[in-house]
Amino acid sequence: MSEATLTPRQELSATISKSFAAKAYAAQSATSGLAPAPIRRREPGPQDVQIDILYCGVTHSDLHQVRNEWQDLMPTVYPCVPGHEIVGRIVKAGSAVKKFKEGDLAAVGCMVDSCCVCANCRAGDEQFCDQMPTFTYNAQDKHLGGITYGAATAPLLCAGITILRCVTGA
Helix, strand or coil: CCHHHCCHHHHHHHHCCCEEEEEEEEECCCCCCCEEEEEEEECCCCCCEEEEEEECCCCHHHHHHHCCCCCCCCCCCCCECCCCCEEEEEEEECCCCCCCCCCCEEEECCEEECCCCCHHHHCCCHHHCCCCCEECCCCECCCCCCECCCCCCCHHHHHHHHHHHHHHCC
16 A cells, blocks of 8 residues: 555554654653753654744643642653643644644644544533543653653633633633
């Protein structure tokens, strides 16, 4: 079967073993600061985009996670690359991506995946996914195994959207 005839799921399987080095800021323990650290990222699958991160910051929630202050609910896995919001420019787009293209600006919130088939996901409420959504960092990567890594940015993605939803009732 030629690569051009692969289904998106077959393409994802083919990319699982492919990865690239990325620069990140990671905490190595609950008491360490954030410091430069290399991490491995998987090559984008057919429904993924790869983003060159342009703006970064760290929110208070990120600090709780880095310090393992939520250990009873979601213990921190180290190294921890915090950040549940990312703003950047798309540098690669998977073959099944239709709404974005290379060069577009994009943003990622606190979730990067869900089952997409439960009633909550079908209703547009992925945050209530019956199978638990995959968070941007310190979450089980349901496709590849291991832990997800993030990079924090733009307060409007988290606090701004949360407040907007409360104020508008959306």
